[in-house]
Amino acid sequence: MKQVKYIIIAFLLTQISFSQKKDDNIGTEVVNVVKPYTPSISDAFKVKETPTLDDEETAKKENIKYNIFSFPVASTFAPAKGKAANVDKSAEEKIFSNYMTLAAGNYGTVNAELFITENISNTDYFGGMLRHSSSQGGIKDVVLDDKFFNTALDLTYGSRTKTMSWNADLGYKNQVYNWYGTYPGLLLDATIATIDEQQTYHTLYVGGRLGLDSILKESTLKFSRFWDAFGSAENRFVAKPSLEFDIVEQKIKADFVLDYISGSFDQNFDKTVSIKYGFTNVGFQPSIKIHKDDLTMNLGVGFFYSAAQESGESKFFIYPQVTGSYKVVGDLMIFYAGLEGTLQQNSYHDFVQENFFVSPTLVVAPTDQKFDIYAGLKGKLASSISYNIRGSFKNEEGKALFRSNIYNQSNANTDGYTYSNSFGVVYDKVKTLSFFGELKADFSKNVSFGINGTFSSYSTDEQAEAWNLPAIKLATTLDVNITTKWYAGTSLFFVGERKDIFEQSAITLPLPLDEDITLKSYFDLNAHVGYRFSERLTFFLKGNNLANQNYERWFNYPVQGLQILGGASYKFDF
Numbered sequence: 001m002k003q004v005k006y007i008i009i010a011f012l013l014t015q016i017s018f019s020q021k022k023d024d025n026i027g028t029e030v031v032n033v034v035k036p037y038t039p040s041i042s043d044a045f046k047v048k049e050t051p052t053l054d055d056e057e058t059a060k061k062e063n064i065k066y067n068i069f070s071f072p073v074a075s076t077f078a079p080a081k082g083k084a085a086n087v088d089k090s091a092e093e094k095i096f097s098n099y100m101t102l103a104a105g106n107y108g109t110v111n112a113e114l115f116i117t118e119n120i121s122n123t124d125y126f127g128g129m130l131r132h133s134s135s136q137g138g139i140k141d142v143v144l145d146d147k148f149f150n151t152a153l154d155l156t157y158g159s160r161t162k163t164m165s166w167n168a169d170l171g172y173k174n175q176v177y178n179w180y181g182t183y184p185g186l187l188l189d190a191t192i193a194t195i196d197e198q199q200t201y202h203t204l205y206v207g208g209r210l211g212l213d214s215i216l217k218e219s220t221l222k223f224s225r226f227w228d229a230f231g232s233a234e235n236r237f238v239a240k241p242s243l244e245f246d247i248v249e250q251k252i253k254a255d256f257v258l259d260y261i262s263g264s265f266d267q268n269f270d271k272t273v274s275i276k277y278g279f280t281n282v283g284f285q286p287s288i289k290i291h292k293d294d295l296t297m298n299l300g301v302g303f304f305y306s307a308a309q310e311s312g313e314s315k316f317f318i319y320p321q322v323t324g325s326y327k328v329v330g331d332l333m334i335f336y337a338g339l340e341g342t343l344q345q346n347s348y349h350d351f352v353q354e355n356f357f358v359s360p361t362l363v364v365a366p367t368d369q370k371f372d373i374y375a376g377l378k379g380k381l382a383s384s385i386s387y388n389i390r391g392s393f394k395n396e397e398g399k400a401l402f403r404s405n406i407y408n409q410s411n412a413n414t415d416g417y418t419y420s421n422s423f424g425v426v427y428d429k430v431k432t433l434s435f436f437g438e439l440k441a442d443f444s445k446n447v448s449f450g451i452n453g454t455f456s457s458y459s460t461d462e463q464a465e466a467w468n469l470p471a472i473k474l475a476t477t478l479d480v481n482i483t484t485k486w487y488a489g490t491s492l493f494f495v496g497e498r499k500d501i502f503e504q505s506a507i508t509l510p511l512p513l514d515e516d517i518t519l520k521s522y523f524d525l526n527a528h529v530g531y532r533f534s535e536r537l538t539f540f541l542k543g544n545n546l547a548n549q550n551y552e553r554w555f556n557y558p559v560q561g562l563q564i565l566g567g568a569s570y571k572f573d574f
Contacts, residue, residue: 096571103567108136146180173203181556197416200229226349234263257283271413278309294327337375359422368397399430406503429461446481465499472496522551
């Protein structure tokens with residue numbers, strides 16, 4: 001039991017006391033209260049019924065009928081008309097459907113482009129593009145012809161509706177290049193005079209795409225024929241239908257692949273036998289997409305069967321195809337990773353587009369990319385600055401590597417590619433460890449900047465080196481709109497050292513010995529500036545290899561030095 005003492009001392013002022021005198025003293029008194037403190041809340045009293053309102057305010061109002069007596073009133077007041085305030089608004093740039101570009105520069109360089117597109121109806125359209133790039137050559141210290149021509153025509157016709165879209169494509173490309181890269185001091189003048197170093201490539205293709213608003217989302221197919229001036233020919237047909245549907249709020253996707261290739265070369269490098277190759281790759285790649293909060297995953301697997309028609313073995317492959325991402329801090333930081341593999345169909349056409357100086361004596365076979373495991377972070381450092389960093393490890397069986405062909409004086413083949421001035425393809429098991437970083441920034445609508453780099457380390461099984469694969473690749477770009485009329489930009493590319501080999505046999509005169517070649521690293525600085533004369537006409541000036549570096553992109557193949565190109569572009573509508 002608690003004891004609570006209260007000492008109450010009251011001092012009564014005369015202003016509020018009427019019966020006591022000013023000097024009365026009521027004294028002090030001590031009160032002892034002995035009682036436990038037990039707080040309680042009394043029940044609230046609730047109204048059990050709604051009162052009935054019956055007064056004049058809630059009584060039903062009577063309808064009042066009245067008439068308006070209208071008569072004119074004379075007035076001399078004339079209000080001023082309102083005027084909307086002017087709003088500063090930039091003029092909307094007109095979009096033209098067609099354009100043409102023509103430019104010329106030193107080394108006898110000519111570039112031309114013509115792009116045309118036209119709506120046939122509300123749903124159908126037609127488009128076409130003609131491109132030409134050529135140079136008359138003139139590289140310093142090159143003894144063979146180094147000119148080149150590249151001309152391509154692409155046509156398309158298509159249709160777009162709410163439930164279906166499709167297009168049909170047709171194209172042709174003609175390319176002329178020369179095997180101009182020779183080892184210094186290797187050939188006599190009399191031998192050089194007999195070399196026919198020109199090679200011509202032709203590509204003809206027809207294809208199409210079909211997109212439906214149904215389970216069959218998109219299907220593509222393409223047939224192409226590629227041939228050259230030495231009797232080589234290659235046919236390829238690729239079809240890729242894709243299915244997509246939902247099951248229990250999960251997106252299911254199934255990709256099918258049919259990739260057929262067949263080709264031949266009239267002779268091998270020693271001119272002893274012809275070469276034929278053919279593969280039919282069939283693939284099925286089902287996957288399921290899981291999306292929950294900030295986590296997104298694609299769980300899939302790839303089944304491939306490769307049937308060899310001419311040489312090689314028919315094999316069955318199973319590949320992991322798993323990717324995922326997680327938003328760690330919204331769009332500011334996203335973690336992503338993947339484990340993917342696939343069967344890559346190599347072709348003579350693709351080798352040529354990567355290296356125009358290959359010999360028409362190649363061995364063509366698919367590459368088994370067993371897996372590519374990677375992880376990285378991407379996101380934004382600010383609203384206009386994005387980044388991407390990634391590390392990966394790739395394991396490939398039968399990876400194609402370009403290597404310089406041997407020079408054999410006793411070779412019965414005296415074609416223009418047999419003088420250590422062409423490249424063959426060798427295959428090996430290659431493991432690649434690489435790190436990639438990229439930063440992009442749009443500082444304003446007038447300034448954009450980007451930089452990226454890849455650092456790689458290679459290990460091979462049979463080959464001494466991972467031929468012609470650089471360990472370092474860097475690139476940076478900057479584009480600026482100086483005013484509404486003037487714009488400019490620059491780009492810088494850096495490629496690290498690469499390895500190749502020089503081989504020769506049947507020596508009948510002093511020649512250098514076989515040696516491993518290290519191609520020096522190089523950088524290429526480019527810039528451009530342009531002036532928009534009108535909404536249709538633009539003039540521009542471009543400079544390539546501004547540092548005038550005489551570097552070698554491939555062994556014994558120096559590039560053109562400082563290149564200046566000027567021209568104009570014109571936009572138009574029909």
